Amino acid sequence: MGAKVLILVTVAVAMLRMVLGASHTVGAPAGSWDQQTNYTLWASRTRFIIGDELQFQYSTTVHNVVEVRKAGYDACNSSSPIATFLTGNDVVPLAAIGTRYFICGVPGHCGAGMKVQVNVRLKAVRTVQRCRGTGKRLRCRFETVLSSATTAGIDQSAVARLGLAVVATGLMLFF
Ligand SMILES: *[C@@H]1O[C@H](CO)[C@@H](O)[C@H](O)[C@H]1NC(C)=O
Ligand SMILES: *[C@@H]1O[C@H](CO)[C@@H](O)[C@H](O)[C@H]1NC(C)=O
Ligand SMILES: [Cu+2]
Numbered sequence: 001m002g003a004k005v006l007i008l009v010t011v012a013v014a015m016l017r018m019v020l021g022a023s024h025t026v027g028a029p030a031g032s033w034d035q036q037t038n039y040t041l042w043a044s045r046t047r048f049i050i051g052d053e054l055q056f057q058y059s060t061t062v063h064n065v066v067e068v069r070k071a072g073y074d075a076c077n078s079s080s081p082i083a084t085f086l087t088g089n090d091v092v093p094l095a096a097i098g099t100r101y102f103i104c105g106v107p108g109h110c111g112a113g114m115k116v117q118v119n120v121r122l123k124a125v126r127t128v129q130r131c132r133g134t135g136k137r138l139r140c141r142f143e144t145v146l147s148s149a150t151t152a153g154i155d156q157s158a159v160a161r162l163g164l165a166v167v168a169t170g171l172m173l174f175f
Contacts (some may be wrong), residue, residue, distance in 0.1 A: 006038040021051030021094075026102075026116060033058040033065065035109060039116035049123045052094045056102070059145045060088040064113070066091070073101035073117060076110035 014089045024046055031037030035054045065085040066078040084105065085092070094100065097120055104114035131140040 011080055023053050023055055025055045025057060035064055035112055043116055046169040048094055048118045048120045050120060054092040058088055064105045065090055066103055068101050068103055070101060078103060078105040095120055098150050
């Protein structure tokens with residue numbers, strides 16, 4: 001019984017993570033949205049999944065956040081912003097697959113390294129069932145495999161349906 005509950009909880013947590021997403025404070029834990037943090041290094045240590053969000057935390061008297069396209073990012077040019085954030089505690093949802101580019105719009109800051117690009121990926125849930133024995137001695141084990149894909153072929157609703165199927169299968173087999 002304990003193991004069954006544990007497996008269901010594991011699947012539920014994986015799905016919840018997929019639905020609710022994680023919040024990534026840019027630069028954390030060592031830094032924040034500042035001029036000291038190496039954001040290339042920070043981004044390389046973080047996995048950005050659809051449904052996650054970024055949080056930019058900074059003093060509004062010193063910095064801001066401008067979302068730009070790649071050209072603006074490369075050139076530190078914020079004159080054609082996609083969005084501008086000024087609250088000092090900005091939440092940016094990562095709702096689609098692709099690369100997002102953010103720079104500080106205060107003159108000189110982007111050029112000094114205050115720029116971050118994040119690659120948003122899709123995480124698909126796959127369950128593998130392994131069974132041993134026969135009849136009443138049949139022992140089945142589910143393994144939840146989380147695999148990321150940058151593909152554009154799988155849409156989110158397909159993944160959501162997959163998740164529901166996983167729960168339905170789990171309920172049918174365990175109870
Ligand atoms: C930031 O980190 C990356 C990856 O480790 C490294 O290649 C780069 O030189 C660093 N940049 C600075 C300014 O230290
Ligand atoms: C910034 O980009 C705009 C076009 O979006 C361009 O007109 C302008 O000259 C650029 N500024 C600099 C300093 O390169
Ligand atoms: Cu700044």
